[in-house]
Amino acid sequence: MVEAFAVASGKGGTGKTTSTLALGMALAEDYDVTVIDADTGMANLLFHAGLDDADVTLHDLLVDERDAAVSDAVYERFGMSVVPCGTSLAAFEAADPGRLRDVVAELAADTDVLLLDSPAALGSKSAVLPVVLADRIVVVLQPTVPSLSDGLKVQEYAHSYGTDTAGVVFNRVQPDENVDRIAEQAGRYFGGQTLASVPESDAVRAARREGKPLLAHAPDDPAADAFREAAARLDVRDGDGRDVAERFKSAVVPERI
Amino acid sequence: MRIPRGELRRSRVVDDAAAVLRAVLDEELTGYVVFEPQDALLLGETTRGVVTFEDGIPVLAYDTEREVGGRDGLEGFAVTGPTRAAVHAVDAAALADAHEVEAFRIPPGEPARVLAGDERLAEQTVDAAPAARREEGRDQSAVEAFLDDTDAIEEIRSEAREEARARASEWGLDDVLADDAGDSAAIEPGTDSR
Ligand SMILES: Nc1ncnc2c1ncn2[C@@H]1O[C@H](COP(=O)(O)OP(=O)(O)O)[C@@H](O)[C@H]1O
Numbered sequence: 071m072v073e074a075f076a077v078a079s080g081k082g083g084t085g086k087t088t089s090t091l092a093l094g095m096a097l098a099e100d101y102d103v104t105v106i107d108a109d110t111g112m113a114n115l116l117f118h119a120g121l122d123d124a125d126v127t128l129h130d131l132l133v134d135e136r137d138a139a140v141s142d143a144v145y146e147r148f149g150m151s152v153v154p155c156g157t158s159l160a161a162f163e164a165a166d167p168g169r170l171r172d173v174v175a176e177l178a179a180d181t182d183v184l185l186l187d188s189p190a191a192l193g194s195k196s197a198v199l200p201v202v203l204a205d206r207i208v209v210v211l212q213p214t215v216p217s218l219s220d221g222l223k224v225q226e227y228a229h230s231y232g233t234d235t236a237g238v239v240f241n242r243v244q245p246d247e248n249v250d251r252i253a254e255q256a257g258r259y260f261g262g263q264t265l266a267s268v269p270e271s272d273a274v275r276a277a278r279r280e281g282k283p284l285l286a287h288a289p290d291d292p293a294a295d296a297f298r299e300a301a302a303r304l305d306v307r308d309g310d311g312r313d314v315a316e317r318f319k320s321a322v323v324p325e326r327i
Numbered sequence: 328m329r330i331p332r333g334e335l336r337r338s339r340v341v342d343d344a345a346a347v348l349r350a351v352l353d354e355e356l357t358g359y360v361v362f363e364p365q366d367a368l369l370l371g372e373t374t375r376g377v378v379t380f381e382d383g384i385p386v387l388a389y390d391t392e393r394e395v396g397g398r399d400g401l402e403g404f405a406v407t408g409p410t411r412a413a414v415h416a417v418d419a420a421a422l423a424d425a426h427e428v429e430a431f432r433i434p435p436g437e438p439a440r441v442l443a444g445d446e447r448l449a450e451q452t453v454d455a456a457p458a459a460r461r462e463e464g465r466d467q468s469a470v471e472a473f474l475d476d477t478d479a480i481e482e483i484r485s486e487a488r489e490e491a492r493a494r495a496s497e498w499g500l501d502d503v504l505a506d507d508a509g510d511s512a513a514i515e516p517g518t519d520s521r
């Protein structure tokens with residue numbers, strides 16, 4: 071295990087799930103990558119990865135007397151190991167978010183890079199847990215005031231738990247927008263580096279409709295190029311594997327949401 | 328803020344603002360909805376806000392008690408728990424003046440996101456909105472001005488920091504708080520960049 075990243079933004083719709091899969095596919099060129107849909111309350115990674123009918127999902131691993139093995143919820147797709155989460159509200163309510171730590175620890179033992187697609191909220195234990203468990207966060211922002219403001223909040227939460235910022239991805243950038251200046255200003259407040267500026271692209275929506283990650287559906291699209299650039303800038307750290315395992319152990323397990 | 332009195336279509340207490348926003352989107356309402364969170368009433372407070380719509384798409388938000396509009400206004404009446412929602416229809420022409428007030432306008436997906444925490448509905452709303460509306464909330468100079476206001480940003484950060492610590496105790500996550508969280512997060516602008 072090298073490093074665990076939480077892909078976070080504070081609010082939804084900025085492109086966390088899109089970014090998680092795109093960064094995952096790009097990093098998979100060099101690393102063993104595992105992608106987890108840790109947005110257990112509003113899971114949608116399964117739709118982006120063609121796993122709508124996945125039999126066993128993360129939800130099945132978070133229940134009390136589970137009979138599924140962690141490996142049952144791992145699907146080899148697009149060169150990555152993908153752990154989708156189900157969308158049923160009942161399953162979410164039955165899930166014990168604290169168990170996420172054990173699941174993540176088990177998955178971490180077997181992979182280089184873990185990407186946690188994180189919830190679009192900060193209001194519950196289950197929502198902050200991915201940020202607590204990760205080594206660093208990748209903040210996905212749109213160049214708007216609400217998005218920047220939410221991004222700052224999620225970064226403060228992460229820092230409070232000792233989770234640093236690896237960098238910032240500006241997503242859904244309009245053709246007439248120049249984010250260089252915004253990125254430069256934002257760099258004063260956000261840690262890490264500006265990883266990329268991803269244009270608004272129809273290919274992203276089309277990919278989602280197809281149930282494929284962007285890099286599989288339209289590898290030559292400018293948005294795909296931008297995500298590859300982001301992955302290349304992400305200086306994945308050769309962390310001490312044991313360190314990570316230790317941290318996962320010591321993370322206090324919250325009982326219920 | 329003056330919104331022309333419309334024709335009351337229905338008024339009921341709902342558990343979830345999303346249901347109202349979805350219905351309004353489906354019926355392509357032009358008019359407004361008055362939201363009145365009920366829990367605040369029990370505490371003897373009045374919280375009330377208005378969201379206006381054009382063909383089912385939210386246009387502006389206004390907190391009638393605090394007299395604040397726009398996204399800040401919206402947050403004023405984003406209270407969890409049951410809320411009374413009174414749906415009114417108004418002629419589009421009669422709403423046009425009110426809709427000119429730029430400062431009170433909100434991006435189309437914001438009410439679903441802020442009032443209901445419903446990201447999917449927010450997405451559907453944005454998808455259903457006319458192209459011009461989809462680009463809203465993207466005023467580059469406003470973003471630059473926001474990022475230039477280091478005091479305001481430090482306030483957002485320190486509030487978030489306090490909130491994070493308070494909630495960590497609430498959730499029993501105290502033990503995993505970083506010891507130096509206070510310091511590392513308080514980095515002055517300029518030293519935190521690459
Ligand atoms: N660069 C982009 N260009 C166009 N649409 C995008 C882009 N990034 C994301 N989207 C679309 O925005 C919506 C939200 O993206 P998603 O990745 O699901 O966000 P989140 O996980 O943060 O809620 C989806 O419909 C997605 O297809």
Ligand SMILES: [Mg+2]
Pocket residue numbers: 086087088109114115187
């Ligand atoms: Mg998502």
